[in-house]
Amino acid sequence: xxxxxxxxxxxxxxxxxxxxxxxxxxxxxxxxxxxxxxxxxxxxxxxxxxxxxxxxxxxxxxxxxxxxxxxxxxxxxxxxxxxxxxxxxxxxxxxxxxxxxxxxxxxxxxxxxxxxxxxxxxxxxxxxxxxxxxxxxxxxxxxxxxxxxxxxxxxxxxxxxxxxxxxxxxxxxxxxxxxxxxxxxxxxxxxxxxxxxxxxxxxxxxxxxxxxxxxxxxxxxxxxxxxxxxxxxxxxxxxxxxxxxxxxxxxxxxxxxxxxxxxxxxxxxxxxxxxxxxxxxxxxxxxxxxxxxxxxxxxxxxxxxxxxxxxxxxxxxxxxxxxxxxxxxxxxxxxxxxxxxxxxxxxxxxxxxxxxxxxxxxxxxxxxxxxxxxxxxxxxxxxxxxxxxxxxxxxxxxxxxxxxxxxxxxxxxxxxxxxxx
Amino acid sequence: xxxxxxxxxxxxxxxxxxxxxxxxxxxxxxxxxxxxxxxxxxxxxxxxxxxxxxxxxxxxxxxxxxxxxxxxxxxxxxxxxxxxxxxxxxxxxxxxxxxxxxxxxxxxxxxxxxxxxxxxxxxxxxxxxxxxxxxxxxxxxxxxxxxxxxxxxxxxxxxxxxxxxxxxxxxxxxxxxxxxxxxxxxxxxxxxxxxxxxxxxxxxxxxxxxxxxxxxxxxxxxxxxxxxxxxxxxxxxxxxxxxxxxxxxxxxxxxxxx
Numbered sequence: 250x251x252x253x254x255x256x257x258x259x260x261x262x263x264x265x266x267x268x269x270x271x272x273x274x275x276x277x278x279x280x281x282x283x284x285x286x287x288x289x290x291x292x293x294x295x296x297x298x299x300x301x302x303x304x305x306x307x308x309x310x311x312x313x314x315x316x317x318x319x320x321x322x323x324x325x326x327x328x329x330x331x332x333x334x335x336x337x338x339x340x341x342x343x344x345x346x347x348x349x350x351x352x353x354x355x356x357x358x359x360x361x362x363x364x365x366x367x368x369x370x371x372x373x374x375x376x377x378x379x380x381x382x383x384x385x386x387x388x389x390x391x392x393x394x395x396x397x398x399x400x401x402x403x404x405x406x407x408x409x410x411x412x413x414x415x416x417x418x419x420x421x422x423x424x425x426x427x428x429x430x431x432x433x434x435x436x437x438x439x440x441x442x443x444x445x446x447x448x449x450x451x452x453x454x455x456x457x458x459x460x461x462x463x464x465x466x467x468x469x470x471x472x473x474x475x476x477x478x479x480x481x482x483x484x485x486x487x488x489x490x491x492x493x494x495x496x497x498x499x500x501x502x503x504x505x506x507x508x509x510x511x512x513x514x515x516x517x518x519x520x521x522x523x524x525x526x527x528x529x530x531x532x533x534x535x536x537x538x539x540x541x542x543x544x545x546x547x548x549x550x551x552x553x554x555x556x557x558x559x560x561x562x563x564x565x566x567x568x569x570x571x572x573x574x575x576x577x578x579x580x581x582x583x584x585x586x587x588x589x590x591x592x593x594x595x596x597x598x599x600x601x602x603x604x605x606x607x608x609x610x611x612x613x614x615x616x617x618x619x620x621x622x623x624x625x626x627x628x629x630x631x632x633x634x635x636x637x638x639x640x641x642x643x644x645x646x647x648x649x650x651x652x653x654x655x656x657x658x659x660x661x662x663x664x665x666x667x668x669x670x
Numbered sequence: 671x672x673x674x675x676x677x678x679x680x681x682x683x684x685x686x687x688x689x690x691x692x693x694x695x696x697x698x699x700x701x702x703x704x705x706x707x708x709x710x711x712x713x714x715x716x717x718x719x720x721x722x723x724x725x726x727x728x729x730x731x732x733x734x735x736x737x738x739x740x741x742x743x744x745x746x747x748x749x750x751x752x753x754x755x756x757x758x759x760x761x762x763x764x765x766x767x768x769x770x771x772x773x774x775x776x777x778x779x780x781x782x783x784x785x786x787x788x789x790x791x792x793x794x795x796x797x798x799x800x801x802x803x804x805x806x807x808x809x810x811x812x813x814x815x816x817x818x819x820x821x822x823x824x825x826x827x828x829x830x831x832x833x834x835x836x837x838x839x840x841x842x843x844x845x846x847x848x849x850x851x852x853x854x855x856x857x858x859x860x861x862x863x864x865x866x867x868x869x870x871x872x873x874x875x876x877x878x879x880x881x882x883x884x885x886x887x888x889x890x891x892x893x894x895x896x897x898x899x900x901x902x903x904x905x906x907x908x909x910x911x912x913x914x915x916x917x918x919x920x921x922x923x924x925x926x927x928x
Contacts, residue, residue: 394852
């Protein structure tokens, strides 16, 4: 199993009446709600939490990209990842990912990911999302029905830039580059492992299967509701004739809160979980799904955008509903272990993106939950897929000998000896 | 009116046709056009009307190779050629007005009469146009009609929003139609038309509803400024869907083109 500790980086100061007074947490969120001075502490706390998680046994620490978003103040995950590459953590850097259709030209991603891989000594796990409609279309202005074609070209260009050892010309529809020759290039060969976040597009299933990329379902609605979608993926894996159905071909994001007892979990975490589900996910439905962004095939499979309002409209979700319906896995280590087992077996997923910082959770509670999960839950879940224990196709392969950040000797008082002088 | 199909280089095109008299090409807006459209019926009294559907609209095939404004403008000239028309009166509403203006700018020698009804295609920073791609269906009537209640009744007549099958169909139609419209209009409906309008030589009328809340009438003046010599017909008590709210006035304005 690969456990990645993930932080969406929510803004923790959305007011109590946010839902009533604002139409959306995303795209046109009120500028006045962001306080740059307060963000100084928020960013540093969040980065310290990620670094901490990387020192207590998580396989990876994860970041992602959102724009103009009150629950994800991380328009550039690469900046956060660069900071983390130099921290105490030695875990994989899971950047899930860069919305490659948004970069002009997309070799910027090939370069920055290469830098991250080089700085971290080969610890990068790269993610290439198409990006949500909110980010890609409404914030970054990409034409919805051309987004996938542009994404595809960006992907092909990045892979070629990573794997070609001489300058080449790229005459694409969206990118015209006479001299592609990225410098630096990644440590990992032929390139860092790639995870593709998706939300039920059939085309994305096929793309992952055909390229041996891991398919990640980054849902907030939990493992029970994810069953049908993930089954659709595994059916497709079989249909498409993939050589195996390794659980590492898939990943799943799950909100997790651990305490000593179930009751303590509710007492400690319910307000923060409520903050996330009832305030942070308040997205104006008009931004959920720009016409043309999803393919007709995907719409016809009946998959609704996870940002589309639920049938019957929004209501305040209670702790009981959120935990019973599996949006959140919370409770004592034993409760969490049982439910995580259900999730892992039920969805057949080897990569778990653990959403352990939730909403406006303060650092002490977050570290408490993280430590309990790492010490009392994770070890018992390690060996869920013994048949695939050697499957390393979807994870990073760091250098054996890596330098430690900040390990330089003190500045010499005298001129250093020149070799050969 | 009949629904027919013709072949073009890119894709088979569905078009509504009927009536008799001089040829008139009608280019629909982002909402599409139906065979029962009252403006088409009124125009067909004096004209042979041809209303091609933009690929992806109605039951027509999508055209992945039409990506940019120039592709789409030339595609419509392909349609004119396939219909065997010489110098048809070109009438466009909203998105269709934008395409019609582009056609007249690209091939000025082939258009002598042009009617632009609340055309898209320009952007004034002081008067931003509402984002129709982020507008919920229930919010549309207020943007589109002078009389929002009557407009809402017109838009939802015979539809059952509580039927999941209808809803799925609606989502598919919307994705096909507005997905294609997005290539012309998203995220800002300006593809450089204003710097090409000087090339238009056709006798032109610009028609606008006084209470257009989608593309406000200040845009009428911008078009008039860019098209010296164009006549402006302002129609009171009509919104963006002036073609349905004041059909007779629109027909009269087109008739005056000769």
